[in-house]
Amino acid sequence: MTPEEFRAYGRQVVDWIADYYERIESFPVLSQVAPGEIRAALPVDPPEQGEPFADVLADLDRVILPGITHWQHPSFFAFFPANASGPAILGDLLASGLGVQGMLWATSPAATELETHVMDWLATLLGLPGRFRSDGMGGGVIQHTASDAALVALLAALHRTSGGSTEHVGIAAGRYAVYTSGQTHSSVEKACRVAGLGGDALRKIEVDPVTLAARPEHLRELIQRDVAAGITPVLVVASVGATGTGAVDPVRELATIAREHGAWVHVDAAWAGVATVAPELRWLNDGVDLADSYCTNPHKWLLTNFDCDAFWVADRAALIGALSILPEYLRNSATESGAVIDYRDWHVPLGRRFRALKLWAVIRWYGAEGLRAHIRSHVSLAQEFASWVAADERFELVAPHPLALVTFRLRDGDDATRALMERVNASGELYLTHTVVNDNVALRMSIGSPLTERRHVAAAWEKLSGETEGHVSAE
Amino acid sequence: MTPEEFRAYGRQVVDWIADYYERIESFPVLSQVAPGEIRAALPVDPPEQGEPFADVLADLDRVILPGITHWQHPSFFAFFPANASGPAILGDLLASGLGVQGMLWATSPAATELETHVMDWLATLLGLPGRFRSDGMGGGVIQHTASDAALVALLAALHRTSGGSTEHVGIAAGRYAVYTSGQTHSSVEKACRVAGLGGDALRKIEVDPVTLAARPEHLRELIQRDVAAGITPVLVVASVGATGTGAVDPVRELATIAREHGAWVHVDAAWAGVATVAPELRWLNDGVDLADSYCTNPHKWLLTNFDCDAFWVADRAALIGALSILPEYLRNSATESGAVIDYRDWHVPLGRRFRALKLWAVIRWYGAEGLRAHIRSHVSLAQEFASWVAADERFELVAPHPLALVTFRLRDGDDATRALMERVNASGELYLTHTVVNDNVALRMSIGSPLTERRHVAAAWEKLSGETEGHVSAE
Numbered sequence: 001m002t003p004e005e006f007r008a009y010g011r012q013v014v015d016w017i018a019d020y021y022e023r024i025e026s027f028p029v030l031s032q033v034a035p036g037e038i039r040a041a042l043p044v045d046p047p048e049q050g051e052p053f054a055d056v057l058a059d060l061d062r063v064i065l066p067g068i069t070h071w072q073h074p075s076f077f078a079f080f081p082a083n084a085s086g087p088a089i090l091g092d093l094l095a096s097g098l099g100v101q102g103m104l105w106a107t108s109p110a111a112t113e114l115e116t117h118v119m120d121w122l123a124t125l126l127g128l129p130g131r132f133r134s135d136g137m138g139g140g141v142i143q144h145t146a147s148d149a150a151l152v153a154l155l156a157a158l159h160r161t162s163g164g165s166t167e168h169v170g171i172a173a174g175r176y177a178v179y180t181s182g183q184t185h186s187s188v189e190k191a192c193r194v195a196g197l198g199g200d201a202l203r204k205i206e207v208d209p210v211t212l213a214a215r216p217e218h219l220r221e222l223i224q225r226d227v228a229a230g231i232t233p234v235l236v237v238a239s240v241g242a243t244g245t246g247a248v249d250p251v252r253e254l255a256t257i258a259r260e261h262g263a264w265v266h267v268d269a270a271w272a273g274v275a276t277v278a279p280e281l282r283w284l285n286d287g288v289d290l291a292d293s294y295c296t297n298p299h300k301w302l303l304t305n306f307d308c309d310a311f312w313v314a315d316r317a318a319l320i321g322a323l324s325i326l327p328e329y330l331r332n333s334a335t336e337s338g339a340v341i342d343y344r345d346w347h348v349p350l351g352r353r354f355r356a357l358k359l360w361a362v363i364r365w366y367g368a369e370g371l372r373a374h375i376r377s378h379v380s381l382a383q384e385f386a387s388w389v390a391a392d393e394r395f396e397l398v399a400p401h402p403l404a405l406v407t408f409r410l411r412d413g414d415d416a417t418r419a420l421m422e423r424v425n426a427s428g429e430l431y432l433t434h435t436v437v438n439d440n441v442a443l444r445m446s447i448g449s450p451l452t453e454r455r456h457v458a459a460a461w462e463k464l465s466g467e468t469e470g471h472v473s474a475e
Numbered sequence: 476m477t478p479e480e481f482r483a484y485g486r487q488v489v490d491w492i493a494d495y496y497e498r499i500e501s502f503p504v505l506s507q508v509a510p511g512e513i514r515a516a517l518p519v520d521p522p523e524q525g526e527p528f529a530d531v532l533a534d535l536d537r538v539i540l541p542g543i544t545h546w547q548h549p550s551f552f553a554f555f556p557a558n559a560s561g562p563a564i565l566g567d568l569l570a571s572g573l574g575v576q577g578m579l580w581a582t583s584p585a586a587t588e589l590e591t592h593v594m595d596w597l598a599t600l601l602g603l604p605g606r607f608r609s610d611g612m613g614g615g616v617i618q619h620t621a622s623d624a625a626l627v628a629l630l631a632a633l634h635r636t637s638g639g640s641t642e643h644v645g646i647a648a649g650r651y652a653v654y655t656s657g658q659t660h661s662s663v664e665k666a667c668r669v670a671g672l673g674g675d676a677l678r679k680i681e682v683d684p685v686t687l688a689a690r691p692e693h694l695r696e697l698i699q700r701d702v703a704a705g706i707t708p709v710l711v712v713a714s715v716g717a718t719g720t721g722a723v724d725p726v727r728e729l730a731t732i733a734r735e736h737g738a739w740v741h742v743d744a745a746w747a748g749v750a751t752v753a754p755e756l757r758w759l760n761d762g763v764d765l766a767d768s769y770c771t772n773p774h775k776w777l778l779t780n781f782d783c784d785a786f787w788v789a790d791r792a793a794l795i796g797a798l799s800i801l802p803e804y805l806r807n808s809a810t811e812s813g814a815v816i817d818y819r820d821w822h823v824p825l826g827r828r829f830r831a832l833k834l835w836a837v838i839r840w841y842g843a844e845g846l847r848a849h850i851r852s853h854v855s856l857a858q859e860f861a862s863w864v865a866a867d868e869r870f871e872l873v874a875p876h877p878l879a880l881v882t883f884r885l886r887d888g889d890d891a892t893r894a895l896m897e898r899v900n901a902s903g904e905l906y907l908t909h910t911v912v913n914d915n916v917a918l919r920m921s922i923g924s925p926l927t928e929r930r931h932v933a934a935a936w937e938k939l940s941g942e943t944e945g946h947v948s949a950e
Contacts, residue, residue, distance in 0.1 A: 001560060001561025001562060001840065002561075003493040003494075003496045003497050004493070005561060006489070006492065006493050006496070006561040006564070006565075007489060007490060007493045009561065009565055010485075010486075010489030010492070010493070010561075010564075010565060010568075011485075011486055011489060013565045013568050013569060013572075014481070014482060014485030014486060014489060014568075015482060016569070016572070017481065017485070017568070017569070017572030018478040018479070018481050018482045018485070019478075020572060020573070021478045021481070022478050030581075031581075031583060031584050031585070033584050033585075035580070035584070035809065035812070035814040035815045036588070036814075037584070037588075038584055038585045038588035038589065038592075039588045039591065039592050042589070042592050045596070045599060046596035046597075046599060046600055046838050046842075046843060047838070047839055047842045047843070048842055048843050048844060049842040049843075049844055049845075050839070050840050050841050050842035050844065050845045051839045051840065051842065053562065053565070053836075053840060055839065056562075056566075056835070056836050056839055056840070060569065063585070064585045064589065064832075065585075066585070067583065067584040067585025067586075067588065067589075068573060068575055068583050068585055068586075069575060069581065069582050069583045069584075070575070071573075071574050071575045071576055071582075071583075072573075072574045078582075079576075079582070079804070082574060082575075082576040082826070083574075084571065084572070084574030085476060086476025086477075086480060086481040086484065086485075087476060087528065087531075088571070089481070089485075089568070089571040089572055089574075090481075090484055090485060090488045090528070091531075092567070092568075092571050093485075093488050093489075093492070093564070093567075093568050093571065094488060094491070094492070094535065096559065096563070096564040096567050096568065096780050097488075097491070097492030097495060097559070097564055098495070098543060098546075098547075099546050099547045099557060099558075099559030099564075099780060099781070100543055100544060100545070100546045100557075101546055101554075101557040101781055105510070106505075106506075106544065107544050107546075107553075107554070108506065108542065108543050108544045108546075109506050109508050109510070109512070109513055109542040109544075110506070110508075110513045110538070110539045110540075110541070110542025110543055111542075111543075113511070113512075113513035113514045113517075113542065114513065114517070114539065114542075116514065117513075117514050117517050121520070121521040122521075124520060124521060125521055144619055144824050145824035145825060145826045146825075147823055147824045147825050147826075148823060148824055151669070151823060155668075155669060166671070166673060167668040167673060167674060168668075168673050168674050168675050169648055169649070169673045169675055170646055170648035170649065170667075170671055170672045170673030170675065170676060171645055171646045171648055171671035171672075171673075172647065172648045173644055173645035173646055173647045173648075174644070174645065185802075185825075186800040186801075186802045186805075186825075187825060189800050190798065190800055190823065190825075192645075193630075193642040193797070193798070193800075194626070194630060194669065194670065194798075194823055195669065195670070195671050196641070196645055196646035196670050196671015196672065197645045197646075197671065198641060198642060198643050198644045198645030198646075199642060199643050199800075200643050200644055200645065201645060243802070243804055244802075244803070244804055299826070305571050305574060306574070306576055306826055306827075306828050307824075307826065307828060322668070323665065323668070323669075325661045325664050325665055325668075325674075326661075327660075327661040327718070327719075328719070328909070328910050328911040329554070329718055329719055329908060329909065329910040329919070330661075331909075332908075333897075334510065337510070339510040339511075340510045348622055348623060348626060348665065348669055348823070349619050349620035349622045349623055349782075350620060350621075350622050350660075350661075350662060350665075351557070351620045351622075351774070351781055351782065352781075353781050353782060357539075360531070361528075361531050363521050363522070364521075364522055364525070364526045364530065364531055365476065365525050365526065365528060365531070366525050367521075367522045367523055367524040367525035367526065368521060368522070368523050368524075369523060369524055369525065370524075370525045422808075433804060433807075434803070434804065434806075435803050435804040436803040444804070
């Protein structure tokens with residue numbers, strides 16, 4: 001494709017995307033296709049000759065769009081959001097255009113230095129402790145996802161605990177234990193599996209039945225039991241905004257106990273962490289000054305297209321110690337000078353995309369002010385939604401909701417709650433998902449699309465309410 | 476950013492990229508900045524108020540471009556290529572615009588089904604064995620990088636070898652061994668570290684001093700020694716186009732030995748595998764029908780922007796067995812029906828970008844014919860370059876060069892060879908990197924940029940030759 005062709009087709013694609021956002025409310029939020037339907041509309045074999053770009057765009061409308069669940073739709077309330085935004089899309093487009101691979105500082109110094117710089121910017125914006133900044137022993141790096149962050153946190157923890165031996169001699173099964181709450185993301189269990197500890201090494205910290213936050217006393221019990229059995233506590237993962245209900249663990253208390261036993265403390269704030277761009281939500285950072293690593297995802301709720309997991313460590317040497325291998329073909333004078341960061345040693349992959357560009361574009365376009373407004377609008381809408389739920393006797397709130405996730409259920413029980421979800425999702429008017437809280441099915445109203453306004457949240461409530469039998473009360 | 480603003484700035488970005496490709500030859504290939512220079516040009520603090528998008532574009536020219544090593548430059552001959560192309564950039568832009576997260580089939584059926592479909596297309600294009608196709612027990616998935624592919628291959632191997640126990644009980648250090656050649660990418664050692672086997676579990680298979688391919692007899696010896704010591708051979712990684720010199724291992728012989736001992740066979744063809752789009756290069760696939768998994772990177776040499784590692788397994792159940800965890804909040808009727816693929820269970824991350832769109836756009840725009848022409852032009856240029864090296868008595872070729880990587884050195888020795896590399900790279904006229912072959916420093920002329928023409932390769936040779944002392948012979 002020549003630059004002139006790129007100019008022409010590029011405009012068409014930009015227009016297609018702009019048009020998509022203008023008509024996004026015309027689509028059912030949840031795709032209505034059956035398994036196999038998309039593949040059946042595609043040719044069995046790849047083309048022998050090249051095809052016009054217009055055909056790709058036409059098939060996008062004809063074949064692909066019916067199979068899209070519209071994550072950017074203002075009535076997408078499922079899972080956690082996966083924010084896209086204009087500046088992020090364009091920042092990522094610039095990264096694609098430049099096509100650089102920043103595995104080493106030398107392979108594009110700007111890709112490394114801009115990343116270090118915007119990670120410091122983001123630490124400032126979120127009010128994170130100084131120990132995570134690059135001017136001391138710490139530093140930030142963009143990981144693919146929070147699952148990858150949990151994995152490398154575990155590897156760094158093993159490196160530190162073992163004095164640098166596990167990466168050479170391997171894991172002795174049954175020797176190490178990892179702790180996190182039952183509310184926490186399955187990523188921690190996956191990290192235990194991947195890192196060779198096995199899922200059995202994971203201890204689930206009991207949660208308070210009301211706050212759903214991990215109980216520090218139970219962590220202490222678990223650790224004491226392990227230590228007595230000769231098992232080494234290697235990692236404690238505290239959640240700030242756990243996946244099920246958005247529970248916030250008492251990080252300071254958990255970290256204090258972990259540190260008494262030399263365990264690494266990782267704080268997974270994948271969804272909620274970015275909310276601390278608003279100073280009134282900085283209570284979420286309490287205790288993070290005691291953490292060894294921390295992650296939050298601008299690709300969830302901070303307007304930066306997937307993938308962009310922001311991960312910081314207080315001691316980058318442990319991370320690099322766990323992951324650095326230097327084959328001859330990657331040796332270069334900048335690396336040997338010790339004056340630069342080579343981000344390939346900060347994660348599992350060798351190659352890396354210039355992801356800092358999109359985060360840079362987002363922070364500059366919105367400014368701190370714009371980012372705060374984005375978070376505040378969703379928090380405010382969620383509080384209003386929760387007030388409607390609370391006022392209706394057919395429903396009940398099942399967890400605290402200080403941010404933009406409201407977890408609730410029908411008093412009629414699990415079957416009715418699940419059936420309600422299926423009815424509203426099948427309507428295509430909105431999409432929300434469920435979890436289980438204290439053994440009961442609960443729905444999750446997760447507000448986070450940049451396009452969501454009060455009218456969308458009100459319509460969602462009207463739909464949920466209208467699809468529910470029984471008396472509407474207390475208005 | 477409103478759709479109308481996006482339309483306007485999107486055009487500016489598209490034009491910026493088209494302009495970049497029109498002027499790309501005006502930049503030094505290797506960035507000439509010193510450590511810290513890029514950061515020093517950036518504001519210390521993030522902006523409080525949002526800034527105009529034009530300022531981002533201006534800083535791209537002012538601050539970022541000087542710090543770019545231009546991977547798409549026609550005289551970039553370093554490492555392996557990281558191909559970008561118009562249709563890939565636009566396919567990825569569409570993925571950013573749609574902003575869907577395809578962790579589950581239900582979260583965008585088209586993202587999953589198009590991926591399965593184009594991975595079958597690619598298997599067809601590369602002449603891969605039918606067992607990797609999705610209509611049997613196997614199937615393909617896009618991984619982030621070949622390092623990630625090596626890691627999940629190891630996890631699947633451990634699952635199979637242990638009868639599904641390692642993911643629960645963990646790794647017993649010293650119990651398992653992994654085999655690959657000393658020429659093979661450090662990703663295999665990294666995978667051993669990450670998966671808890673430790674680097675010590677890696678056995679390096681000796682290579683033939685001429686072909687630099689792994690010696691099957693040595694693999695047999697290593698395995699026999701391990702088995703006698705009670706160590707289980709879990710994985711053999713064969714390379715097709717190893718990183719140092721592009722060596723091609725005898726896959727059929729290695730795989731035959733591995734299978735006798737129940738070890739999983741992974742073929743890492745990250746760079747070279749895509750070359751088999753040209754039928755005359757299908758000899759590279761010999762023995763792949765005996766492999767359990769295989770990967771090649773369209774993001775290296777098949778015109779598809781990073782990241783796009785194409786990974787196939789012959790038995791997807793082993794991969795899913797190693798990685799699947801189903802928390803309540805991800806349960807859904809499509810998953811429970813068993814009729815769909817949930818790609819979150821095929822890799823470490825949970826979230827995933829709609830990467831199939833760019834591969835689809837590339838295959839459709841170029842067609843099989845265009846992809847073959849792309850590969851053939853680089854192979855042909857490399858053969859011509861090698862003939863120039865061979866004809867000059869100051870130089871010597873140090874490894875076979877059947878594809879587009881030519882490894883060579885100065886007969887004057889390591890210091891002279893390294894100094895030559897440093898001189899030509901500092902000129903900014905071209906960029907190439909080095910490796911060590913049979914204990915000698917060698918330069919790697921890796922031809923793979925879509926923009927590289929004969930004149931660029933000829934100019935590179937002229938520069939290398941002109942910067943070398945001594946008599947120019949045999950023309």
